[in-house]
Amino acid sequence: MKDSIAEEHLYLAFSHQYRDSIFPLHTSISLFLLSYCDCKLFKVFLVPTGEDVGDQCVTKNLAGDLEVHLISRCQLPVVVQSCSLPAVVVKDDKFCRAGLSVVLRHIIQKTFEADPSKKDVLGLLGFKKTCLKACAEVSQWTRLCEISIPLAVERFLTASPEHCQAIPPDILLFERKLGEPVRVHNDDKIRRQKLQQQKAGAKAAVPALHKEETEELKPGEVHEHPPSSLELSVAFSKLLVQEAPDAVNREAPHIRRTKTSDLPLLDHVFAEGLYFTVADIVLLPCIHQFLVSSKKQGKNLVNLPLITSWYRRVQEVPGVKKAAGKCNMELLQLPELMSAPEEQRQDSSSLPDELEEDNEDSHFIGGPRPTMTKLMENGIEAKFSPHPCPNWTLDWTNLPSAVSPGEGKMSRDRALRKQQQLNNLVAAVTKLAKPGDVIVDFCSGGGHVGIVLAYMMPSCQVVLIENKELSLIRAKDRSDELGLKNIWFIQANLDYFNGTFNIGVALHACGVATDMVIEHCLRARAAFVISPCCYGFIQNTVKFKYPRSQQFKEILSYKEHMILCRFADQTAVQLPPERRLIGKQCMGLVDLDRAWAAEEHKYSVQVISMEPESCSPKNNMFVGIPT
Numbered sequence: 001m002k003d004s005i006a007e008e009h010l011y012l013a014f015s016h017q018y019r020d021s022i023f024p025l026h027t028s029i030s031l032f033l034l035s036y037c038d039c040k041l042f043k044v045f046l047v048p049t050g051e052d053v054g055d056q057c058v059t060k061n062l063a064g065d066l067e068v069h070l071i072s073r074c075q076l077p078v079v080v081q082s083c084s085l086p087a088v089v090v091k092d093d094k095f096c097r098a099g100l101s102v103v104l105r106h107i108i109q110k111t112f113e114a115d116p117s118k119k120d121v122l123g124l125l126g127f128k129k130t131c132l133k134a135c136a137e138v139s140q141w142t143r144l145c146e147i148s149i150p151l152a153v154e155r156f157l158t159a160s161p162e163h164c165q166a167i168p169p170d171i172l173l174f175e176r177k178l179g180e181p182v183r184v185h186n187d188d189k190i191r192r193q194k195l196q197q198q199k200a201g202a203k204a205a206v207p208a209l210h211k212e213e214t215e216e217l218k219p220g221e222v223h224e225h226p227p228s229s230l231e232l233s234v235a236f237s238k239l240l241v242q243e244a245p246d247a248v249n250r251e252a253p254h255i256r257r258t259k260t261s262d263l264p265l266l267d268h269v270f271a272e273g274l275y276f277t278v279a280d281i282v283l284l285p286c287i288h289q290f291l292v293s294s295k296k297q298g299k300n301l302v303n304l305p306l307i308t309s310w311y312r313r314v315q316e317v318p319g320v321k322k323a324a325g326k327c328n329m330e331l332l333q334l335p336e337l338m339s340a341p342e343e344q345r346q347d348s349s350s351l352p353d354e355l356e357e358d359n360e361d362s363h364f365i366g367g368p369r370p371t372m373t374k375l376m377e378n379g380i381e382a383k384f385s386p387h388p389c390p391n392w393t394l395d396w397t398n399l400p401s402a403v404s405p406g407e408g409k410m411s412r413d414r415a416l417r418k419q420q421q422l423n424n425l426v427a428a429v430t431k432l433a434k435p436g437d438v439i440v441d442f443c444s445g446g447g448h449v450g451i452v453l454a455y456m457m458p459s460c461q462v463v464l465i466e467n468k469e470l471s472l473i474r475a476k477d478r479s480d481e482l483g484l485k486n487i488w489f490i491q492a493n494l495d496y497f498n499g500t501f502n503i504g505v506a507l508h509a510c511g512v513a514t515d516m517v518i519e520h521c522l523r524a525r526a527a528f529v530i531s532p533c534c535y536g537f538i539q540n541t542v543k544f545k546y547p548r549s550q551q552f553k554e555i556l557s558y559k560e561h562m563i564l565c566r567f568a569d570q571t572a573v574q575l576p577p578e579r580r581l582i583g584k585q586c587m588g589l590v591d592l593d594r595a596w597a598a599e600e601h602k603y604s605v606q607v608i609s610m611e612p613e614s615c616s617p618k619n620n621m622f623v624g625i626p627t
Contacts, residue, residue, distance in 0.1 A: 006090050008110070010042040010103070011076060013085040015049045018157065021289055021329070022046075025150040026100045028285045028327070030086050033104055034066060036281060036323035037111040037121050045071045047085060065326065079488045082463070082499025095476055095489045099496035100146050101132040102467070104278055120319075124278040131277040135467055135493045137516060137541065141177075145271070145282045149174060153286045157293055167303055171290060174271075174283070178306035181265035182273040268306070269313065276317050284314055291332055301334075308334050368567040368586055371560045375589060378555050382588025385606035388623075392427040394419070394452070402481040403455050405448045420615035421531065422452055424608075425507055428529040428623050435459035437502040440526075442494060442517045443509045447475025453505070454479070454487040462487045465497050494520060504528040508618060511537030515544050518594065521624065522601045528624045531610065535568035535590055535618075548597035564589050571617040580617075591620050602627050 012027040021028040027046070034042070046068055073081070080087045083098035088106055097106050105125065112122040125131050136143040152168035271279040287307060294301060301308055314320055315331055324331050375381070396404055396419055405422065406415035426449075433439065437460045441450030444464035454462040464487065466472045472491050479487050490497060494516045504521040505528070506514065514532040521528040540546060540558060547553050547561045556564075568586035570579055588607065595605035605624040613619050 008042050008088055008090050009045060009077075010107075011045045011047055011071070011080055011085050011087045011089075013049055014046040019289070019292065021285060023154065025154060025286055025289070026086055029100065029150070029282050030103060030107075031066065032285050032323055032327050032329070033107055033278070033281050035326040036319055037107065037118070039107060039111045040066075041110050041114055042088065042107070043091075044068045047071055047073055047076065079463075079490065082497060083490060083492060084496045084498060094487065095472070096491070097469075098490060098492035100282070101136070101142060101278075102469075102491055102493070102496075104282070105132065106469075108278060123275070124281065126272060126275065126277045131272065131279055132282070137493060137495060137543070138512065141272075141279075143542065144170060144173060144177075145279050149283060149286050153290045156290060168290075171287075171307070172303070174287075175304050175307050178268045178271070178310055180268070182268055183266075268310070271310065276314070280314055280317075284311075284320070285327075285329065287311055288329060288331065291334070295332065368563050368582060371556065371563050372582075372585065372589070374560070375555060380551070380555070380589070380592070382585045382592060383607070384588060384609050384620075387424075387608050387611050388431065389427045390611040393423045394426060394456070399455070400482060402478045403452055405446075417615045418448060420612060421507060421610060422448060424610040424615070424621055425449055425505060425529050425531065426452055426456065428621070429453060429503060429505060430456070432503055432527045432529070432623075432625070433457055433460055434502075437461070438463065438500065439503045439505060440465060440497075440499075440501045440520075442504060442506040442520070443513050444475060445471045445507075447472070447478060449505055449507045450487065451475060451478055451482070451484070454484045455482060458486055460486065463490060463499070463501065464488070465490045465492060465494065467491065467493055500524055501526050504530070506530045508533035508616070510534040512539070512541055512544055515548065515594065518598055518622075518624070519543070522598060522603070525626045527626065528622065530622045530624075531616075531618065532587075532591060532594075532620060532622075533618045535565045535587060538562070538565040538590070547593050549593045549595075550600065551596055552593040561590075561593070573614075573617060583617075587618070587620050591622065595622060595624075598622075598624050 010030070012022075012030055013024055014027060015023045017023070022031065031044075033039075034044070044066055048070070077089055077096070079094055079096040080089055080098075083096060085098070086100060086103045087096055087098040088103050089096045097103055108121055108124050112118055122129075132142050132145060134142050136146050148170040152170040156168050266274065268274075270276045271283055288311070291301070291308075291311060311332070312334055315324075321331065404415070405418040406412070410418065429439065439450075439453055439457070439460050440463045441447070441453065442465050444450050444466045445468070447464050450462050450464040453460070464472065464475055466475070466489075469491050472489050476489050479489075494513070497520070501524055504517055504524070504526050506517045508531055509517050511534045514530055515538075517530055518528060520526075538546060539562070546558055546565075547556050552561065564586045567583055568590050569583065571583035571587065572580075575583070591607045595607050598605045603624045604627050605622055608621045608623060610616065610619040610621050
């Protein structure tokens with residue numbers, strides 16, 4: 001165990017306690033992970049959402065040997081007050097991590113750093129350590145695990161009996177996903193092993209479980225193994241740090257010659273595929289509460305054979321029953337279910353609207369000219385406002401080196417272009433900002449914009465928000481070198497930031513992220529200075545439908561708008577000048593739609609080309625001011 005690890009404070013919301021769980025479920029999930037990891041590195045605080053919660057109510061039957069403390073919302077550190085919980089912050093520091101996935105991943109990483117022998121804990125992050133790393137705003141899977149299923153279960157538990165007859169659609173979606181074929185990084189090898197096993201008519205035995213798990217059995221209880229299969233053998237061999245049996249590893253020549261397309265598909269063992277990950281940790285407390293409630297109501301679970309098998313299988317993972325015991329979760333012993341007859345099944349095709357993919361063809365054929373002509377016939381063309389201060393520039397030669405983007409790992413030419421981009425954004429913000437203003441640098445990356453603003457405007461408070469941990473840590477290091485006192489750092493998805501602010505800034509917010517930043521600014525009635533990027537990644541999402549403005553909606557279909565977005569990305573310097581010009585016009589039209597959408601919310605918005613235009617192929621910039 002490593003020593004001298006800085007104490008970190010973990011803040012969890014507390015609304016009420018129901019049966020063996022604390023609500024909201026994000027809190028139960030966080031406590032369950034702490035118990036599973038046997039992690040004592042964090043000082044845990046519960047933050048009541050109501051006013052009449054006493055110490056005894058909160059501390060009764062909590063997570064076993066975890067010590068918890070009660071704190072009111074107004075006592076939270078300032079940076080945490082701007083975030084949705086759960087959140088983690090180093091004591092007396094200005095670096096906050098917020099949101100369930102970010103916090104859980106951090107707990108896992110800190111547990112492994114403190115005790116590198118806990119490789120099973122690090123394995124929760126999955127292959128390439130990417131499990132639940134993608135933002136819920138862009139990843140359907142992260143959204144399902146982090147947001148949709150916890151909320152669906154909470155609604156199911158609080159609904160009146162007449163309103164909770166049906167299985168929540170998000171639960172049905174999880175059932176459907178468990179039935180989809182598994183793709184893993186080495187699936188070709190495993191599928192060949194499965195083919196050999198099938199041809200030999202043999203069944204791989206599930207490896208004996210860890211001694212620790214055997215000790216958790218109650219007297220007289222029979223240990224019920226999951227059904228034998230190659231997938232289970234591979235999954236549990238990894239969990240128990242064992243090699244798969246030699247007979248499974250050898251491949252016959254005719255197996256090696258089999259085409260990949262002819263190999264059998266792999267079945268799910270756990271939520272993400274073959275391996276136990278943090279996604280299973282997130283889903284277990286949620287599905288457990290749903291199953292307990294369904295059982296009490298006498299509901300038939302014939303629609304959920306895969307979920308019940310998954311629930312039974314997760315209990316076989318070493319350490320899960322022990323963690324559940326610490327958290328007072330009385331896991332159910334469910335029988336193995338067969339799929340229900342067709343006439344008894346609840347229709348699983350009725351998925352929630354936000355989870356259904358757009359039915360329109362996403363493969364767009366043809367150029368943008370017909371769409372641009374259609375807009376021109378209706379009097380709509382790309383238009384750019386004059387740059388308010390085209391020659392304004394920071395005195396980069398006299399600024400500390402840590403302020404300059406050249407401090408990062410980039411070439412001299414790229415650093416120069418980044419300085420030119422920053423000149424444009426800082427000039428616009430300087431004209432808008434007043435002493436005491438809070439400026440938020442959304443999608444801040446390594447802090448190129450936020451650090452310059454904090455250094456140049458010491459009378460303003462600057463908040464950097466970024467989902468990528470390493471980028472934000474680099475920004476924090478640069479800030480510490482400069483001794484900045486007016487800057488905070490939040491590692492979170494944009495949706496987990498709910499603080500008030502006066503100006504929102506974003507340099508090259510990718511795809512839909514630009515619209516998310518605009519939405520945050522509209523909600524806060526804040527001015528904004530934004531440079532968009534990656535137009536080709538724009539697509540309909542849970543929260544955003546395109547076109548954005550009423551004027552564009554009356555003229556263009558979603559598909560026509562997407563054609564503009566795809567061609568707006570064709571502005572690279574190596575392309576022919578004519579194509580770059582069309583790309584610039586498409587950029588202007590997409591951003592005009594965004595500007596008009598903001599003006600529907602009583603904003604004055606200008607779309608400006610940054611100076612010099614060569615500073616970036618994506619050189620558009622919005623300046624929006626509430627009217």
